[in-house]
Structure formats: C-alpha cells, structure tokens
Amino acid sequence: MVSSAPFPPPPPRARVFLLHNPPPPIPSPRPTTMGSAASPLDAAPVVTPSAKAAAVTVAVAVTVTQEELKRVAAHRAVEMVESGMTLGLGTGSTAAHALDRLGELLRREELRGVAGVPTSLKTEAHAARAGIPMLQLGEAPGIHLSIDGADEVDPELNLVKGRGGSLLREKMIEGAGERFVVIVDESKLVPRLGCTGAIPVEVVPFGCLHTLGLIRKVFDGLPGFRARLRTVVPNPKASADDQEVPFVTDNGNYIVEMFFDDGIRGDLREISDRLLHITGVIEHGMFLGMATEVVVAKKDGTVVVLHKK
Numbered sequence: 001m002v003s004s005a006p007f008p009p010p011p012p013r014a015r016v017f018l019l020h021n022p023p024p025p026i027p028s029p030r031p032t033t034m035g036s037a038a039s040p041l042d043a044a045p046v047v048t049p050s051a052k053a054a055a056v057t058v059a060v061a062v063t064v065t066q067e068e069l070k071r072v073a074a075h076r077a078v079e080m081v082e083s084g085m086t087l088g089l090g091t092g093s094t095a096a097h098a099l100d101r102l103g104e105l106l107r108r109e110e111l112r113g114v115a116g117v118p119t120s121l122k123t124e125a126h127a128a129r130a131g132i133p134m135l136q137l138g139e140a141p142g143i144h145l146s147i148d149g150a151d152e153v154d155p156e157l158n159l160v161k162g163r164g165g166s167l168l169r170e171k172m173i174e175g176a177g178e179r180f181v182v183i184v185d186e187s188k189l190v191p192r193l194g195c196t197g198a199i200p201v202e203v204v205p206f207g208c209l210h211t212l213g214l215i216r217k218v219f220d221g222l223p224g225f226r227a228r229l230r231t232v233v234p235n236p237k238a239s240a241d242d243q244e245v246p247f248v249t250d251n252g253n254y255i256v257e258m259f260f261d262d263g264i265r266g267d268l269r270e271i272s273d274r275l276l277h278i279t280g281v282i283e284h285g286m287f288l289g290m291a292t293e294v295v296v297a298k299k300d301g302t303v304v305v306l307h308k309k
C-alpha cells in the first residue's frame with residue numbers, strides 16, 4: 001500500500017502560471033503529505049498566494065508545458081544516481097530527459113563510473129549520443145537503479161507501460177534491479193490502470209490473430225472491452241489508401257492493445273496470470289508492484305516522491 005494521494009482524472013497538459021515583476025521567490029523544499037521532499041520547478045517560479053494577488057494587475061503568462069514537467073521529474077530522479085552505479089535506462093519522452101541529464105553530469109565529471117543497461121534500441125542510440133557507457137543485461141553484476149517513465153500510475157504504484165512498444169525489455173531490466181524509480185508528470189496518475197488508453201500485450205507474430213482471440217476470451221462479456229493488433233502506416237507520407245502493417249517491437253514481435261471503459265477492474269495479478277498463461281503471449285504492460293518510487297512533477301510547482309509501502 002502507498003500513502004493516500006490524490007489521483008485525479010488526467011488534467012489539461014499545460015499550465016499557465018501568472019507571474020508578477022519581480023518574480024516571487026522560489027520556495028525552499030518542504031515536507032509533503034507523502035513525507036518526502038518537495039522541490040520547486042526549476043523551469044518556472046511557483047506562484048505564492050501574495051504573488052497571485054499582484055498578478056491580477058501586472059500579469060505575464062508563462063506556460064509550463066508537460067514537457068517541462070517531464071524534465072523536472074527526470075532531473076529529480078537523476079539526483080538519486082551515485083557514481084559507480086549500474087542503471088536501467090528507460091525508454092520514452094520522459095526517460096529521454098534523464099539520459100540527457102546523466103550525459104551532462106558524466107561530461108562534467110559530477111558522476112563517474114556510471115554504466116547503463118538500455119531498455120530499447122532507441123534508448124541505446126540516445127545513450128550513445130549522450131556519452132553514457134553501456135552494458136547489456138547479464139553483463140552487469142547487478143542493476144542498482146532503473147529510471148523510466150510510465151503511461152499510467154495507479155494509487156498502488158502499479159503501472160501501465162509499453163504504449164511506445166518497449167515493455168518487454170523494460171520489464172526484464174527494471175524487474176532485475178534493486179530500485180525502480182518511475183518519473184511522470186501529474187497527468188499520468190490514474191485511479192485505475194487502463195483509464196487513459198491501451199494496455200499493451202506483446203505477442204509472437206505467428207498466429208497473432210489466434211492469440212488476439214484468446215486474449216479477448218479472458219475478458220469475455222466484459223462491457224466495453226476491445227482488443228486489436230497495433231498497426232502503423234509504413235511510410236508517413238503514404239496516401240490514405242496505403243495498407244497499415246503490424247507494429248513490430250525491438251524483439252520482432254507484435255503488440256495487442258486492450259481497451260477498457262473506465263479502466264481495468266478486478267484482481268490484476270490474477271488477470272496477469274491468465275494473460276501470461278496464453279501460449280503466444282510474451283508479456284503485458286501492467287507492471288504490478290515493481291516501482292519502488294514514483295517521482296511526480298506537479299503543475300503547482302512541486303515534485304512529490306511516492307514510495308512503495
């Protein structure tokens with residue numbers, strides 16, 4: 001169990017802060033209801049109640065984007081990295097900020113002797129550009145800490161991952177480490193997994209439509225449940241008539257997307273077992289009980305760290 005925290009429905013993806021001139025002071029870190037340190041957004045000052053009043057007369061709109069919130073969460077997680085650590089390197093737009101920050105700290109020699117195990121080919125290429133030394137899974141004696149984004153985080157810190165298609169390597173690497181720190185902006189907090197989009201399932205290409213049928217049977221009769229094979233248009237400049245083809249993961253597999261009206265309900269571990277029991281299913285994107293910490297960058301300018309209980 002985790003401490004109670006508000007898990008509202010997804011909010012708008014940008015926030016307008018009203019600033020006065022001169023900007024209000026950055027508040028010092030303060031404890032939160034989750035008992036962890038809060039940090040100010042380093043991209044935009046936090047508006048204090050008195051600043052809000054002043055803003056009525058002299059207002060300058062500054063938009064703190066979702067991208068900036070991702071960066072703030074990523075930088076906070078990288079503060080947990082120590083020299084000599086082996087890291088699981090996550091995949092996605094939030095994890096990309098962590099890669100850039102790690103590269104920067106290694107270049108400045110504020111971190112030394114750090115190596116990363118990449119969770120996708122894309123991350124491998126990004127980490128190489130950032131100058132992060134890399135190891136393959138199994139080469140490292142152990143993974144001290146993994147840092148990765150998530151598509152959704154529920155109140156128990158269960159996750160949906162893999163909407164970018166990288167769930168299998170992520171689960172292998174992040175499940176092998178001592179700590180798994182998830183980095184998200186506030187919009188990723190949900191009351192139930194599957195509220196905001198698909199829960200992906202990686203399947204072998206052979207007989208994929210047969211496997212799709214078996215996955216549908218797990219949720220037989222559930223109102224609103226839908227499942228489909230993820231497809232892509234091979235050439236982005238293709239005409240509307242061009243055939244879509246299955247999306248192929250780094251492992252040469254396909255992805256089935258499961259959709260639920262208002263999220264997935266029931267015993268998630270039992271549902272996980274039933275899915276994994278299907279021959280043809282390789283792994284699914286529910287990461288149950290794996291996250292040890294979740295760093296949440298909030299629109300109000302604070303960063304909250306939720307801990308697994």
Ligand SMILES: O=C[C@H](O)[C@H](O)[C@H](O)COP(=O)(O)O
Binds near residue numbers: 091161
């Ligand atoms: O396959 C993709 C990964 O699981 C990502 O960690 C996840 O989709 C979150 O990505 P982003 O940080 O871009 O929202």
